[in-house]
Amino acid sequence: MNRPPLNRGKFPILGVNIDAVDYSYAVEQIITHARNKKPYAVSALAVHGVMTGFLDRIHQRRLNGLDLVVPDGQPVRWGLRLVYGIKLPDRVYGPELTLRVAEASAANSIPIYLYGSKMDTIEKFERVLQQKYPGIQIVGKEPSKFRKLTHEEKEAVVQRIKQSGAQVVFVGLGCPRQEVWAYEYRQSLSMPLLAVGAAFDFHAGILPQAPGWMQKRGLEWVFRLIQEPRRLWRRYLFLNPLYSLYLLAQAMHIRTLPAVMPNYQEKEESYG
Structure with missing residues (x-):
């Protein structure tokens, strides 16, 4: 027996509003907005994504301006339980949500646009989607320019996506660039924009995914750190303990911890 879609509302985790929802609700809302051609910016946030908002108040406002922010990481899901008693x-x-939306889009004849990453990765991802979901409509694709776009270039991107006939955009720019992109383009594109991050690389076979047992236990970060230690060590060894500390403080209603605004910044700053 199918369960009805679960939506318990939005709940702030370290100042970032997380939607306490399940896959069914997320897919249903994305497909509904695609059919109705309504703006709908979506992101799936793990600890790193939450911490980008915690450490940067401007970015926090962007994240809280998105329509749907789902708990991608197990520690974020556990945070909802610890602070609010919500058991999802x-x-x-994100990568699983991507496939479910792709499947639903194929079933409902909803065209998809792929934006971000490198062209080789996009083409491999496209082939995987076509093999998994016969009849899926990928009506456009373009790679990231790996830099900030000019106003004219942004307008050209909007026009290309509109002219393609797409009703959903999968955005694979990496966190936090993809959330910035979804926030900035939301009003210009009347369709769901899904910030899906590493889904492009995972499903294209560029990066391996952590084993299921590691994912269930919230140890995916260990697997990724082993895969890319030079790029990710500061992200995980600094941000994960900080997340745990401040989450515990939030759960205990401790407000005396000093505001933390360290000079933490990854080198990937391009948004287009």
Whole structure:
């Protein structure tokens, strides 16, 4: 027996509003907005994504301006339980959500646009989607320019996506660039914009995913750190303990911890 979609509302985790929802609700809302051609910016946030908002108040406002922010990481899901007593059946993992939306889009004849990453990765991802979901409509694709776009270039991107006939955009720019992109383009594109991050690389076979047992236990970060230690060590070894500390403080209603605004910044700053 199918359960009705679960939506318990928005709840702030370290100042970032997280939607306590399941896969069914997320897919249903994305497909509904695609059919109705309504703006709908979506992101799946793990600890790193939450911490980008915690450490940067401007970015926090962007994240809280998105329509749907699902708990991608198990520690974010556990945070909802620790602070608010909300027990979700599972996290809403971005790469899995991507496949479910692709499947629903194929079933409902909803065209998809792929934006971000490198062209080789996009083409491999496209082939995987076509093999998994016969009849899926990928009506456009373009790679990231790996830099900030000019106003004219942004307008050209909007026009290309509109002219393609797409009703959903999968955005694979990495966190936090993809959330910035979804926030900035939301009003210009009347369709769901899904910030899906590493889904492009995972499903294209560029990066391996952590084993299921590691994912269930919130140890995916360990697997990724082993895969890319030079790029990710500061992200995980600094941000994960900080997340745990401030989450515990939030759960205990401790407000005396000093505001933390360290000079933490990854080198990937391009948004287009």
